[in-house]
Amino acid sequence: MNEHVQTATAEPLFNPLSPDFIRDPYPAYERLRTTDPMHVTVHGAFLASRHAEVSQVLRDKRFGKDFVERSKRRYGADIMEEPIFRAMSHWMLQQDPPDHTRLRGLVVKAFTARRIDDMRPRIQQVVDQTIDAVIGRGTMDLIEDFAFRLPVTIICDMLGIPDEHRDVFYKSSRDGGRILEPVPLTAEEIEKANAANAMAKMYFEQLFELRRKSPGDDLTTQLVQAEEDGSKLTNEELTANIILLFGAGHETTVNLIGNGLLALYRNPDQLALLKADPSLVTGAIEEFLRYDSSVQLTGRVALEDIDDLGGKRIPKGESVLCLLGSANRDSAVYPDHPDRLDIRRPNVRPLSFGGGIHHCLGAQLARIEAEIAIATLLRRIPELRLDDAEQPEWRPTFVLRGLKRLPASW
DSSP states (O other): OOOOOOOTTTOTTOOTTSHHHHHOOHHHHHHHHHHOTEEEOTTSOEEEOSHHHHHHHHHOTTEEOOHHHHHHHHHOGGGGGSHHHHHHTTOGGGOOTTHHHHHHHHHGGGGOHHHHHTTHHHHHHHHHHHHHHHTTTSEEEIIIIIITHHHHHHHHHHHTOOGGGTHHHHHOOOOGGGGGSSSOOOHHHHHHHHHHHHHHHHHHHHHHHHHHHSOOSSHHHHHHHHHHHSSSOOHHHHHHHHHHHHHHHHHHHHHHHHHHHHHHHHOHHHHHHHHHOGGGHHHHHHHHHHHSOSBOEEEEEESSOEEEETTEEEOTTOEEEEEHHHHTTOTTTOOSOTTSOOTTOSSOOOOTTOOGGGSOTTHHHHHHHHHHHHHHHHHHOTTOEESOSSSOEEOSOSSBOOEEEOEEEO
16 A cells, blocks of 8 residues: 655645645644544555554554565565665664564664763763854854754764764765655655765775774774674675664754754743753753654554554554654643643653654663753853744754754854
8 A cells, every 4th residue: 555645735634745834743733633633644544643542553563664565565666676775674773573673782782871871071072162163153053053063973973983084974964854754755856865875885884994904992893793793784784774873863863952942942931941940951851852853753564453543443564654743742641731842841751762662772862962962052152042033944854853054143
């Protein structure tokens, strides 16, 4: 069954490509939750918008990824000949057990709570250096000059990317998010994604050679050694998952910092609260994740017939698209004004990092990076103001929700 998401003319309830939706998807989510919580698109995909169904699908073993078959149904059998689709089929993010278990097991040690907590001084150092570089100017783009540099630097550290190679990563464009959208890619977009994947593959293969000759205490060395072992990781899996780790290691954190700062400055009472009591920052990050999630959607496929999910029968092989951003504002879970930013809100447990076996490996790292970045910015540039908080420029993507730029001055 084809799972293209419909256009506005056919199905106005959900049109993720419309500029109005990109700017603010939350009114559309509210309509879905109240009028059709398991909405079936004209092409047959199920759209879960309530917290109950979304959290169930994320954790229920009867749902999986089934990436290859799902892609063939959407694009035709020959789609797996496209390099980008072949690479994505090896991402641990797109795998079901036992491959998912094996691949995740190879990298999970790099993301233990202790190892992440030990990175706090380095994260603080990078944030301070970033602010030092711009503080004299009196102006910056909070995305490019601030939110982007921190997670890129940290994931480069973790992957053992040498300092002299990093400039290209700091300057790289952030337009790759379309590959994850719930609408089909055009031939031109597939070609562009293939080219970007080929460039990344070329660089990381050189890095693998470097780490084979001179191993380090980094994730790339660890994965190269697993590949050399043969039974644990193929070369294709190694390349695909390093590229995934690099992208996932910074993309959502950039958006968390940017979306969080925008929300804060659009709510001056909450900004004043956080400035007055910086200890509120940990809870504030959870609220930013809930209020305007960096990742708005994740998908699963029914691995068997599901008799009842929110009143609908889901046949084996059909897709359920889980609207994380909608679930995070469900009044059944957050009864006290879910559409309001409240950094002191109790019991905030956002679904922004997914759930079940695919729960984001870097969730704790993203939280700590955002916490240190935002707290330090408020402390060091207390007079900072956004130049255009009301009409900011959003990236034209829906799954990965983030700002293109966010100019600020002081």
